[in-house]
Amino acid sequence: MAVAANNALYARRRLRNNLAKGLALAATAFGLGWLVLILGVLVFEGLGGLSLSVFTENTPPPGSAGGLLNAIVGSIVMTTLAVLIGTPIGILAGTYMAEYGRHDRLSTLVRFINDILLSAPSIVIGLFVYEVMVAPMGHFSGYAGAVALAVIVIPVVVRTTEDMLTLVPDTLREAAASIGLPRAHMIVRIAYRAARAGIVTGILLAIARISGETAPLLFTALNNQFWSVDMNAPMPSLPVVIFQFALSPYEEWQKLAWTGALLITVTVLGLSILARSLTARKS
Amino acid sequence: MSEVTLNDTTLRGNEARSRAAVLHRLRATDTAFRIVTRTAVLAVLAILSGVILALVIGSVPALKAFGLGFVGSEVWNPVTEQFGALAPIYGTLVTSFIAMVIAVPVGIMIAFFLTELCPLWLRRPIGIAIELLAGIPSIIYGIWGLFVLAPFLQKYVQPFLIDTFDGVPVLGSLFEGPPYGIGMLTAGFILAIMVLPFITAISRDVFDAVPAVLKEAAYGLGCTTWEVFKSVIVPYARVGVIGGVMLGLGRALGETMAVTFVIGNAHKVSASILAPGTTISASIANEFTEAVGDLYTSSLIALGLILFVITFIVLAIARYMLLRLQQRAG
Numbered sequence: 095m096a097v098a099a100n101n102a103l104y105a106r107r108r109l110r111n112n113l114a115k116g117l118a119l120a121a122t123a124f125g126l127g128w129l130v131l132i133l134g135v136l137v138f139e140g141l142g143g144l145s146l147s148v149f150t151e152n153t154p155p156p157g158s159a160g161g162l163l164n165a166i167v168g169s170i171v172m173t174t175l176a177v178l179i180g181t182p183i184g185i186l187a188g189t190y191m192a193e194y195g196r197h198d199r200l201s202t203l204v205r206f207i208n209d210i211l212l213s214a215p216s217i218v219i220g221l222f223v224y225e226v227m228v229a230p231m232g233h234f235s236g237y238a239g240a241v242a243l244a245v246i247v248i249p250v251v252v253r254t255t256e257d258m259l260t261l262v263p264d265t266l267r268e269a270a271a272s273i274g275l276p277r278a279h280m281i282v283r284i285a286y287r288a289a290r291a292g293i294v295t296g297i298l299l300a301i302a303r304i305s306g307e308t309a310p311l312l313f314t315a316l317n318n319q320f321w322s323v324d325m326n327a328p329m330p331s332l333p334v335v336i337f338q339f340a341l342s343p344y345e346e347w348q349k350l351a352w353t354g355a356l357l358i359t360v361t362v363l364g365l366s367i368l369a370r371s372l373t374a375r376k377s
Numbered sequence: 378m379s380e381v382t383l384n385d386t387t388l389r390g391n392e393a394r395s396r397a398a399v400l401h402r403l404r405a406t407d408t409a410f411r412i413v414t415r416t417a418v419l420a421v422l423a424i425l426s427g428v429i430l431a432l433v434i435g436s437v438p439a440l441k442a443f444g445l446g447f448v449g450s451e452v453w454n455p456v457t458e459q460f461g462a463l464a465p466i467y468g469t470l471v472t473s474f475i476a477m478v479i480a481v482p483v484g485i486m487i488a489f490f491l492t493e494l495c496p497l498w499l500r501r502p503i504g505i506a507i508e509l510l511a512g513i514p515s516i517i518y519g520i521w522g523l524f525v526l527a528p529f530l531q532k533y534v535q536p537f538l539i540d541t542f543d544g545v546p547v548l549g550s551l552f553e554g555p556p557y558g559i560g561m562l563t564a565g566f567i568l569a570i571m572v573l574p575f576i577t578a579i580s581r582d583v584f585d586a587v588p589a590v591l592k593e594a595a596y597g598l599g600c601t602t603w604e605v606f607k608s609v610i611v612p613y614a615r616v617g618v619i620g621g622v623m624l625g626l627g628r629a630l631g632e633t634m635a636v637t638f639v640i641g642n643a644h645k646v647s648a649s650i651l652a653p654g655t656t657i658s659a660s661i662a663n664e665f666t667e668a669v670g671d672l673y674t675s676s677l678i679a680l681g682l683i684l685f686v687i688t689f690i691v692l693a694i695a696r697y698m699l700l701r702l703q704q705r706a707g
Contacts, residue, residue, distance in 0.1 A: 111601035118590055119496055121486035122503065125577065128570045129510050131523050139524075146513060186417035195418075204418050207425045213624065215631025215687070217658045218428065221665075221681045225431035245424060276403045278410035307512020309633040309658070313665045333516050338636065340520045348524075355517050365618050366512045370505070 133359070136158060140356025143349040150322050150358075153335055157343045162354050163337040172236055172315060172331060173305055176243030181297055185253025190199075192259035193281050203315070204277045207254075211249040215294035219245050227312060236322075236329035240316025246307060247300040254296025258289035295369040302365035307359050308333035332358055385488070407612060417511060419485035428685070431564055436679030445588045447679060464644045468654035469684070472636060473629040475565025475650065476572055481622055482568075484576030489606055491577075493585040504581065511574035519638030523559070526638055530566070531558030535651055538604035538696030553649040562650045563639045568632055572625035583702065584613040617702045631688045633658035657684040669676025 147161045154160025187204070195201040212251070223242040228234055262285050270280040316328040317338060336354045339347035440447060443460065451459025471559065479670045491500055535556030542548040587610050611618070641653020642663050655663075656681045668674045 107601055111603040114489075114603035114606070115494060118486045118490035120497075124489045125487050125510065125573055126503065128505055128573075131525075132513065132517065135521060135525050136517065171457055178512050183420055185416050186414045187421050190411075191491070194414060200415075200418060200422075204421050206693075206696060208421055209696050211421070211691060212469035213423055213627050213631075213688075213692055214428075215633065215658055215688055217633045217661055218432070219659065221678055222428040222431045222433070225678070226427065226667075227434050230441045241401055244490050248421060248424065276407040277495045278407040279403070281410070302512065306516060308514075308516045309662055314386070316666065325606045332632075333514065334517055336520065337637075340523065341638070349522060353522050358514055359517055362512055362514055363509060366509070 101258060105113070107322065113195040127148070136352070136356050136359055139349075139352040144356070148250055148350070148353055151298040153319060153321070153330065153339075153350070154346065156342065156347065158225035160350070162357070164318065165189045165330045165332045165354065166357070167321075167323065168236070168315070168330040169305065169332040171325070172240045172243060172311075172329060173301060175237075175240035175303060175325070176247055176304055177297065179240065180244035180247030180300065181251055182299075184248045184296075185255050185293065187197045187248070188252045188255025189281060190192075190275050193285065196260070197229065208249045208252050211245075212253060216246060216307055217312075220313055222313045223310065230343035234314065234316035234328040236315050236325035236327065239311045239331065240325070242310035242314045244302050247312065251293075251296050254299065255289075255293050258292030259285055261292070264287045267372070270371060273335055288366065298365050298369035298372070300329060302362045302369070303367070306333060306362050308337055312337075394679065407510075425467070430645060432678060432682040432685055433572060436675055436682045438675035439679040443676075447676070450646070451646055455664075455673055458670065458672050458674070461487065462657075462676075462680055462706055464646050465645045465655050465657040465660045465680055466683065468579050468640065469630055469658070469687075470655040471561050471650065471654070472565040472568055472640070472656055473626060476509060476568035476629045477622065477626060479569035480573045480625060482575055484573050484621075484625070485580050485618065487573075487577045488580035488584050489610075490583050493602055493606060493610075504578075507574050507577050510570065512576070515571065515634040516525045518567050518571055518635035522563060522635060523638040525704065527558035527563050530563055531556045535562075539651070550648045552648055554652050557641065559639045559641045559651055559653055560638065560651050560656045564654075564656070565650070567635050567639060568629045570633060571635060572629050575625040575628060576621050579624065579699075580614070583617030583621070586608055586617075587613045616698050616705075620695045620698030623698060627688050627695060629693040630691060631658060631684060633662050636660045657681070703706060 147159070148163075149161060149166065151159075151161030152164045153162060162252060187208075191201040191205060219242055223238050223245065227238040227241060231238070266284055266288060267280060268282045271277075276281070311331050311334050314333070315331055317334045318328045318330040322329060331355050337349035338353045339354070339356070342348065399578070439460065443450070447460065448462050448466065450459075451463045452459045452461045453464060454460070481613060491504060495503060535552075535558070539554075539556060542552045544591040591609050591613065592605055595609045636656050637659040638689055639650050640659045642653055643653040644660070645652075647654065661677050661681055665674070665677050668677055
C-alpha cells in the first residue's frame, strides 16, 4: 500500500517537473519567436522599399514617390545636438556621485531621481519641454526636439558613468593621491581612463535609445514636409515621419514607413551590439 | 624637478613662488572641478523638479475647471470643452494589466529556463536575443502591431474568443462586440512583448544570485528541478522579482507609440477588452498638437501629470524593492 502510494507520488512529481520544464521551454520559444517574427517582417517589408532614392529624395506629398532624406538628416542633427548637450552633464554628474559624494545625501537623492527619470514615460518629457520651450518661444523647433532628447540622454549617461567609475579600484586612486596628484587630476587622468570603455558604452546606449524615440518629438520638433536644417523651425525626424506615414491611407507612405522602420532598427540594434562588444572585450 | 639642483638663492625664491603658484593653480582647478560636477548633479535634480513643476502649472486650468471630478468623468468632448480622465486612466490600467498577466509568468519561466535548464553555451545567445527585444524602438512595435498583429488577431483569435465565451457570465462581456483587431487586448499584448525582456533580465539576475548551497541542499533531499525552483529559488529571490515586475509595469504604463498605433483612440470605458479604447499616453500623442484652446491643452497636460504620478509611485516601489535586495546581498 505504502509503496504504491509512494510510486504514485513519485510519478506525479516527475510529471509535474517535466510539465514545468516543457512550459519553460515553451516560454523561451514564445519570447524568441516574437523577436524572429518582428525582425523578419521588418526586413521583408523594409527591404522591398529600400533604394537609393530613399537617401537622396525628400519626403513626398501623398500619392507620389520620394525618399526620407530630410527626415534622416533631421534625426541626425537633433540626435547629435542632444548628445552634445546631454553627455557632458551626464558624465559630470556621474563623476560627482562616484568620486566626490559617493555616500552623501545629495548623491543618494539624485541616484533615486535618476533611476526614476531613466524609466519615466518619454511623452511626459515631451510635455515638459513643450511647456518650457515651445510655449514661450511660440513655435515648434529643432532646438526643442534636441533638448527633449537630451533630457533622455542624461540619466542613461549618469547611470553608466557612475557605475563604471565605482568599478575602478580604489588602489588606483590611492596610488595617485600618494604621489600628490590632486583629486581633479586623478579623476581626469586615472579614473576616466580606466572607465573609458564603460562610459563610451553608456553614450552609445543613450544614442541607441534616442534614435528610436518618437513621443518626445511629437510636440517639440513636430515635423516638416520639406528640407530644413534650420534648428529654430519645425524639424522632421525619422520616427515622427514613420508615425505619420504608417497611419496614413497612402500606400507609398506606408512603404516608406516600413523602410524607415528598418533603417532605425538596424541603427539601434547595431549600436547596442557595438556597445555590448565594447564592454565584453573589457571583461 | 631639475630646478632642485640649483642652489642660487634668488632662483630658489622664484622656485618657491612658482611652486606656490602651481599648488594654488592645482587647488583652484580641483575646487572648480568639484563645483562643476556638483552643478551637474544639481541640474539632474532641477530637471525632475522642472518636469513636475511644468506639469502641475500646466494642468492648473483644467483642475480649476473640473476639480477632482476630472478623474472620475468619462466625458471627453473638445467641442463643448468638457473633459474627464476616466477613460484614459481605465485604458492605461487595463492594457498594463493584460500585459502583466501575459509577461510575468512567461518572463519568469524564461528566467527559470535560462538559469536552471539551458545548456551553458546557449545561455548567453538566448539572453542577448531576449535583451534585443528590449532594444527595438517602440515605434517598430507599433507599426508591426498595426499591420501584422492586429489583422491576425482580428481574423483568427478574436472571433474564436467571442464564439467561445458567448453567454458565459463574466467572460462573455469581457470578450464582447465585433472583432476590430485594434483595441485594448491588442495593445496589452504588444505591451506584454515589450516588457518581457525587463522582467526576464531582472529575474534571471536574481535567480543567478541564489546561493548554490541552498539549491544543492534541496537537490540533496531529492527535490526535482521544479520543486527546487518553486520552493527555494523563488522564495529567496521574491523581492527582486517583484522589483523587476514593477519596473516592467512602469514601462507598460508609460509606453506611448506602440499603444497609440493599435488602441483605437476611443474615449469610452467598455467592459469588453476587444473594444477600442485609449490610454493616457495615447491620448496625449494623438491629440496634443491638434488641441485648440487652453482648456483642451491643459486637460491633456493634467493627464500627463496623472501618468507621471502613477509611474513615479510604481517605479519608486520597484527601486525600493531592488535596493532592499542589494542591501541584503551587500
